[in-house]
Amino acid sequence: MHQGLSLRTSQHLALTPQLQQSIRLLQLSTLELAQEVEQQLADNPFLERDSDPAEDDAPGLPHADTPVSLGDRLSEAAAGIAADLPVPASRQDSDGHSENPGDAALHDGHAEEPHPDSPALDWDGDGSVDIAPHDSEWGNDAPAATMHSSGSHGEPDHSDPADWNSAPLTLQAHLHQQALGLRLPPTQQAALYALIESLDDDGYLSEALPELAAALVAPPHASQGHPGTPAQRQAQQAELEQLLASALPHLQQMDPTGVGARNLAECLRLQVLELRNSPAARAALALCEQPLDLLARRDTKRLSALCGCDEASVRAGLAVIARLEPKPGRRFAQVERNAIVPDVVVRRSGSGFMVELNPDVVPRLHLHDRYASALRGHKGDSASGLPQRLQEARWFIKNIQQRFDTILRVSRAIVERQRGFFVQGELAMRPLVLREIADELGLHESTISRVTSAKYMATPWGTYELKYFFGSGLGTDSGTHTSSTAVRALIRQLIASEPPTHPLSDQQLSDLLKAQGIDCARRTVAKYREALRIAPASLRKNKPLSP
Incomplete structure (x- = not known):
């Protein structure tokens, strides 16, 4: 065996903590980015946001108008049911303790999941504690999004009481208003209240009556007396179940029709x-x-x-x-909970289009002047880790700015490539792949993929994910290619205009597309039709197409 020394050169890519954070922030959605900003503001004392309001010094005021929780209201209803039930005669056990099933009460437990701490990174500071010119506030010209009413930050809610009536009516509130006009005994009224509060968003009573009655009967704490024997609790559960069953017909006769159904x-x-x-x-x-x-x-x-x-x-x-x-509960659904906040807004500007960031999603961050000035007088104090925290705050601001700059560049390139879509709609969509945008901007395809995931663009035709503008191409008779998105839109248009009694099959749709010069096989048509959530021809017969 021969031993010797040799010299070899090689290249490798080292992902610094700054680069890792930049990549991670780039692929976050708007909601995830907002959570990340809140976490950084809580952890790093050198980060500050102008929209943070002064905390209320008066103790107890923030909770003065807090509404009663659903669990507490349901507990009161259950307590009312149990109080008015005929109580079996109490008996004493061998130790002389009195057992009474009327002492049962509803228990409402809430478990909070601990928020996982983000892993600490090894940030290497450059030893500088001065505020550089590029440490100024990011997003100064964009008003920060604020949370109102139940939000944890932002400006307080100064809504006009006249606008309260325009708040969406929930299904439970609509049913409670109808229940006020029913003349029912107190126990049955409380049972009806419990049924209404047990409905899901679709208006179904997904929980069986025995399970609901078992949830209303629960042993009290040890300090409230003896919980009663299992037989007594079972007897009270049976009476509660009968009360719920007697109140169910009243619920199923309310508006909207079909509410309170079990299936x-x-x-x-x-x-x-x-x-x-x-x-x-x-x-x-x-x-x-x-x-x-x-x-x-x-x-x-x-x-x-x-x-x-x-x-x-x-x-x-x-x-x-x-x-x-x-x-039945569809029209009472809180659709604003699922509203998508666009990252980019596209507006018409003369003969072209203006692409700009949505100011409501851009955080306004800058370094805390007072803390940075205090650290300036202790330049040699590196053991405390404060210089590293200052450097971490600087890199976070830079990475936030780089994230939005990249999103804006990619969005402008997409608008330029898909100009036909913004003028005529999805039928004018052209084929586009990630490599085209990457080569134009000098970025990697993985970067374009991260930018276009969970990022949305508001256009004159609606709000779409950035990935929507990318699609493969299908060949045409002229030798060019058409976008798969345009083909899907054409299939939807053909199906919408078909006669109800003679719906078009996948083969007929394929023939119609070929007649227009688009080479699309029957299997491809079936795949696009399923992606559009359109039923096959056998199920569309005599049935209007869902919008």
Whole structure:
């Protein structure tokens, strides 16, 4: 074995903490970035935001108008039910303790998940504690987004009381208003209250009555007395279940029709019962008792055999069911909870388009002048780690600025490449891949992929994810390529204009596309149709296309 020394040169990429943070911030969504900014503001004393309000010095005032939680209101309702129930005679055990099932109460536990701490990085400061010119505030010209009412930061809510009536009405509030007009005994009124508060967002009573009654009966704390025997608690649970069952018909007669149903079949049945008595309604009522998979497949032959009626009546009943609402609580849904906040806004400007960042998502951050000035007098104090924290704050501000600059550059390149879409709509979309934008901007494809993920652009045609503007191309007779997005839009347009009695099959759609010079196979048409969530031709017959 021969030993010796050799010299070899090699190159490798070292990801510094600054570069790691820049990559991580680039792929965060708007909500995740806001959470990251809040975490940095809490951890780093050198970071500051101008929109932070002064804390209220008066103790107890922030909680003066705090609404009662759902658990507390449900507890009061359950306590009212239990208080008015006939209590079995109490008995004494061998130790002389009195057992009374009327002492049972509702327990409402809330578990909070601890917020995971972000891993500490090894930030190497340059030893400088002076504020450099580039340490000025980022996003100074953009007003920061503020949270109101229940927000933890931002300006206090100074809303006009006249605007309170325009607040969206929840399903529970709508049902409680109707319950006020019912003359029910106190125990049944409390049971109805518990049922209303147990509904999900779609208006269904997803929890079974025995489970709901078991949740209302719970042993009290040891300080409140003896919890009672299992037999007594079981007897009270049975009485609570009977009360809930007696209050359920009152709930199912309320508006919207179908609310309080335990499943889809019951929801449809409740809505059919409200219709005018007709042969079609009677057929629809019989269809609601059949397996739902047969209704979904519109299997008229099997449904006709199960219901004992002809296929014409079955088709009439299916037409009635198709007009029903499968989710009664849909119109009360809080759609603003799922609202998408765009990162970039595109506006028309003369004959072109103006692309700019949404000022509501740009954080306004700068270094804390007072703390940085105090550290300036202790330049040699590096053991405390404060110079490293100052350097970390500087890099965070720079990485935030670099993130939004990259998003803006990529967005402008997309608008320039997809100009036809912004003028004519999605039918004018052209093929585009990540490599084209990467080569134009001098960036890597992975960077473009991170920028276009979970980032949204507000356009004159709606709000779209940046990835929406990228798509493969399909060949045409002229030798060019058309975007797959434009082909999907054309398929949707063809299906929307098809006759209801003779829907177009996937092969017919493929032939129509070929007639327009687009080479699209039947399998590709089926894939695009499923991506658009459009049913096949057999299920679209005599059924209008959902918007």
